[in-house]
Structures are given as structure tokens and as C-alpha cells.
Amino acid sequence: MLQTYRTIKADHQHEIEIKKSRFICFLKRISSEKEAKDFIQQIKKEHWKANHNCSAFVLGERNEIQRSSDDGEPSGTAGVPILEVLKKNDLINVCAVVTRYFGGTKLGAGGLIRAYSGATAQAITDVGIVEGRLQQEILVHLNYQNWGKLENFLTQEKIAVKETQFTDQVITTCMVDESSVADFESQVTDLLNGQAHFSNGAVTYFEQLIQED
Numbered sequence: 486m487l488q489t490y491r492t493i494k495a496d497h498q499h500e501i502e503i504k505k506s507r508f509i510c511f512l513k514r515i516s517s518e519k520e521a522k523d524f525i526q527q528i529k530k531e532h533w534k535a536n537h538n539c540s541a542f543v544l545g546e547r548n549e550i551q552r553s554s555d556d557g558e559p560s561g562t563a564g565v566p567i568l569e570v571l572k573k574n575d576l577i578n579v580c581a582v583v584t585r586y587f588g589g590t591k592l593g594a595g596g597l598i599r600a601y602s603g604a605t606a607q608a609i610t611d612v613g614i615v616e617g618r619l620q621q622e623i624l625v626h627l628n629y630q631n632w633g634k635l636e637n638f639l640t641q642e643k644i645a646v647k648e649t650q651f652t653d654q655v656i657t658t659c660m661v662d663e664s665s666v667a668d669f670e671s672q673v674t675d676l677l678n679g680q681a682h683f684s685n686g687a688v689t690y691f692e693q694l695i696q697e698d
Contacts (some may be wrong), residue, residue, distance in 0.1 A: 486546075486619060487546050487619070488618070488619050489616055489617065489618050489619070490546070490577050490578075490616070490617045490690075491574065491575045491576055491577065491614055491615070491616050491617075491695070492514060492576050492577055492578055492579055492614070492615060492617065493512050493514060493576065493579055493609060493612050493613070493614060493615070494612050494613040494614065494615045494692075494694060495514070495612060496511075496512060496513045496514060497511075497512045497608060497611065497612035498510065498511045498512070498608065499512075499604070499607055499608035499611045499612075500604075501600075501603065501604050501607060502588075503588075503592065503596070503600050503603075504588055504590040504592060504596075505588025505589055505590060506585055506586065506587055506588035506589075506590070506592070506600070507584075507585065507586040507588065508583055508584070508585050508600055508601065508603075508604040509532075509583065509584040509585075509586075509604070510581060510582070510583045510584075510604040510605050510607070510608035511524075511528055511581070511582045511583075511584070511608075512579060512580070512581050512605075512608050512609065512612060513579070513580045513581075514578055514579060515542060515544060515578050515579065515580045516578060517544070518542075518544060518550060518552075520580075521542040521544065521552070521580040524580050524582070525538070525540045525542075525554075525580065525582055528540075528582040528584060532584045534586075535584045535585060535586050536557070536585050536586060536587040537555075537556045537557050537558050537563065537584070537585045538556050538582055538583075538584050538585075539554060539555055539556045539558055539563035539564050539567060539582070539583050539584075539585070539601060540552075540553065540554045540556065540564060540567065540580065540581065540582040540583070541553035541554070541564050541565070541567040541568035541571060541580075541581055542568075542571075542579065542580035542581065543568070543571050543572065543576060543577060543578070543579055544577070544578055545577065545578075546577065547577075548572065548577055551568060551572075552568075553565050553567060553568040558585075558597060558601075559594055559597065561594075561598075562594050562597035562598050562601065563583065563597060563598075563601045566597075566598045566601045566602035566605075567581050567583055567601050567602065567605045569602065570602050570605040570606050570609065571605070574609055574614060576609075576614070581605050581608070583601050583604050583605060585600075613694050613695070614694070614695045615692040615693060615694050615695065616692065616693055616695050617690040617691065617692045618660070618662070618690065618691055618692075618693070619663075619688065619689070619690055620645075620660040620661055620662055620663070620688070620689070620690075620691050621660075621661050621662070621663050621666055621685060621686075621688050622647065622658050622659070622660065622685065622686025622687050622688070622689065623658070623659045623660075623661050623666060623669060623670070623683055623684075623685065623686070624656055624657070624658050624659075624683065624684045624685070624686055625656070625657050625658075625659060625673060625681055625682075625683060626654055626655075626656050626681060626682050626683070626684070627654065627655050627657075627677060627680060627681040628654055628655070628680065629651075629654070629655060631655075631677045631680055631681065632655045632657075634676060634677065635655075635657070635673065635676065635677065635681070638672075638673070638676055639657075639659065642672075644659050644660070644661065644669070645659070645660040645691055645693055646658065646659055646660070647659070647660055647691065658686060660691040663688065670683050
């Protein structure tokens, strides 16, 4: 299993206009080639009046499957540029379809490449990229008096919190790299003078939005 991966935050669509041509980029998270192909066909059906529905997708932990289609645009001016944007962003398991409604002005090969890659890049920026990290869920059980101190520690150390339950005590689920579990528990024990105990949840992927500098 991958320790980390990058993908889009959610399914999304984003539109740009270049010389009166509309380019609508549809992004979808996928888990199979069939899902990608069904999505492409769905967009083609919904936008059957469009001049082109060009597409690309990457699939697999190391993008073992890569496909692209120019859908009638000059060879190499649409599908491959879309694919290259997905790869440049190190995304996995994403399908992109860029629908074009022709505005009457030809863009030329270079213009098409910039338009299709630009529409895809802007859609990705608009929705955001998440990093999924394989981590251990550590449930920290503590009293209310110690919650503020632990909350500050988690913020300072940039430790992700999946959820927090407030009942007769506080139970907060922290996401910790498997290699760091012992250190984490030791630090929290010292911080709270032993007034906390721990239990393990699942080992799972936890996704966080990547904040670009």
C-alpha cells in the first residue's frame, strides 16, 4: 500500500472562455477504468451539442493505467495536454473531461494545447488537491480540564484530528504515522502528567488539503 498519495479534493467542474470558445473541465475521482469510461460517456451524453468532449484519466497507485482522447481535435492538442496536467500534479485515480463549445475563432495547435491544459489546471486549482496519508487512529481519552492543553499541543505539532467526542470525558481521535505512535503517546503522557489513556482505532488513509505556498 502507498504511504501517501495525491488526488483532487472532490468531483468538480470549472469553465473558462477563450476567444468565445467555452472550455468546461469536469473532474471526477475514479476507482476503476469502467468508472472513468462511464463518466466520459455521461459527459458526452449531457453535452452532445458540444463540438468536442476531450478526456484523460490516470488510474492505479502508480498510474499504471493512463488514457487520453482528442475526440476530433487535431492529434495531440487536447487529450495528452489534459493527461500531462494530471501527471504534473502527481494525481492518482482522477478522470478529466474538457468539453468545448466552439466560438467561431480557430485557436491553432498551440492555442488548443494551452486551452485544454489551462482549463484542466484551473479546475484542479479551484477544487484543491488533498494528500492521503496512511496513518494509525489513536484515541486519546482525557478529562475536560486537560482538553485545552492537548488541543494546543495538537495544533502546534500539526497533528490531524479526525473527530472529537464530548461525553463524560473527551475522546479525540488523532491521526499519527505508524512509526510515530510511541513518541506521540509518550509526549501526550508527559504533557498531561499521565492523566490520559490511549486506544487504537483503524489504520486508514486520512486526507488533508494541501496548502500551496
